[in-house]
Amino acid sequence: MTTYKSTQHTVAKRMVIKLGGSMLVELNADFFATFEQFQEAGYEVIVVHGGGPAINKELAKNHVASTVLNGIRVTSEDAIKIVQSTIIGQVNPALVHQLNRAGIEAIGLSGNDGKLLTCSYLDESVYGFVGDIQHVNVELIEKVLAAGLVPVISCIGSTDDGTPLNINADTVASRLALALGTESLLLVTDTAGITIDNNVQQIASPSAISAWIASGEIHGGMLPKVEAALASLQAGVPSVQIVGRQLRGTLITKEEALV
Numbered sequence: 616m617t618t619y620k621s622t623q624h625t626v627a628k629r630m631v632i633k634l635g636g637s638m639l640v641e642l643n644a645d646f647f648a649t650f651e652q653f654q655e656a657g658y659e660v661i662v663v664h665g666g667g668p669a670i671n672k673e674l675a676k677n678h679v680a681s682t683v684l685n686g687i688r689v690t691s692e693d694a695i696k697i698v699q700s701t702i703i704g705q706v707n708p709a710l711v712h713q714l715n716r717a718g719i720e721a722i723g724l725s726g727n728d729g730k731l732l733t734c735s736y737l738d739e740s741v742y743g744f745v746g747d748i749q750h751v752n753v754e755l756i757e758k759v760l761a762a763g764l765v766p767v768i769s770c771i772g773s774t775d776d777g778t779p780l781n782i783n784a785d786t787v788a789s790r791l792a793l794a795l796g797t798e799s800l801l802l803v804t805d806t807a808g809i810t811i812d813n814n815v816q817q818i819a820s821p822s823a824i825s826a827w828i829a830s831g832e833i834h835g836g837m838l839p840k841v842e843a844a845l846a847s848l849q850a851g852v853p854s855v856q857i858v859g860r861q862l863r864g865t866l867i868t869k870e871e872a873l874v
């Protein structure tokens with residue numbers, strides 16, 4: 616697991632909410648009501664989103680094959696063009712529109728805008744056009760938040776010379792939570808949290824998560840999620856949760872907190 620250190624003090628009442636592509640289409644009134652409750656409670660909210668299902672659909676439509684390794688999409692030169700146009704051209708504006716229509720003033724950004732997410736290649740020989748975030752333009756987000764807007768950030772970054780790279784959205788959320796010093800990170804997905812033997816876990820420690828990965832009870836798209844959650848917790852984000860659309864689910868807890 617990659618380890619990162621938080622460069623900033625925690626900002627109370629700031630949270631990153633990551634919306635998985637698997638739950639984006641079904642945002643409902645309850646979700647928006649809870650979102651507004653966070654804002655009314657004084658939270659500055661930063662939204663990060665994925666779009667796995669929409670990408671899969673567009674890749675298939677264009678007959679571009681792709682594989683997923685450890686929850687990360689192996690992204691060819693043909694695939695990155697489709698990933699970029701789907702995420703920035705379709706998924707992001709649809710989400711911004713939904714938020715605005717619900718009365719939440721939102722502005723869409725990709726990692727390319729204002730050099731928000733500058734990346735190197737994660738491992739070009741294995742993953743192709745996939746980014747490893749090297750720098751976050753924190754000042755840009757601070758300006759957007761100061762203007763009273765909710766930044767809605769998609770998971771495309773670029774290299775210094777402007778080559779677009781695909782980044783797993785859970786990783787983007789985790790790195791933004793660290794860079795912005797947020798108090799809370801919510802990874803929202805289509806299950807009600809980490810589920811083991813059909814039971815949603817209310818809390819999960821790093822050692823329990825390692826055991827569930829080893830046994831295969833955590834797999835696929837849950838892998839980058841738990842990795843992002845553990846990296847954030849380890850680096851000092853105080854509250855990290857993997858939750859369903861009701862915004863309740865699994866709290867990821869340090870080992871010592873369980874004693």
Ligand SMILES: Nc1ncnc2c1ncn2[C@@H]1O[C@H](COP(=O)(O)OP(=O)(O)O)[C@@H](O)[C@H]1O
Pocket residue numbers: 634635636637638665666667803804805806808809810811832833834835836837838
């Ligand atoms: N132990 C687990 N608990 C819950 N979901 C799991 C688990 N292991 C694997 N998964 C899978 O992870 C999926 C969530 O990851 P993903 O599809 O990438 O969602 P998102 O689009 O929200 O990032 C779930 O739908 C489920 O199929």
Ligand SMILES: CC(=O)N[C@@H](CCC(=O)OP(=O)(O)O)C(=O)O
Pocket residue numbers: 634635636637664665666667668670686687688698745770781782783784785836
């Ligand atoms: C590199 C990598 O894996 N990128 C992801 C980006 C979208 C994503 O993360 O979407 P979800 O949040 O819906 O899973 C992908 O291509 O699917």
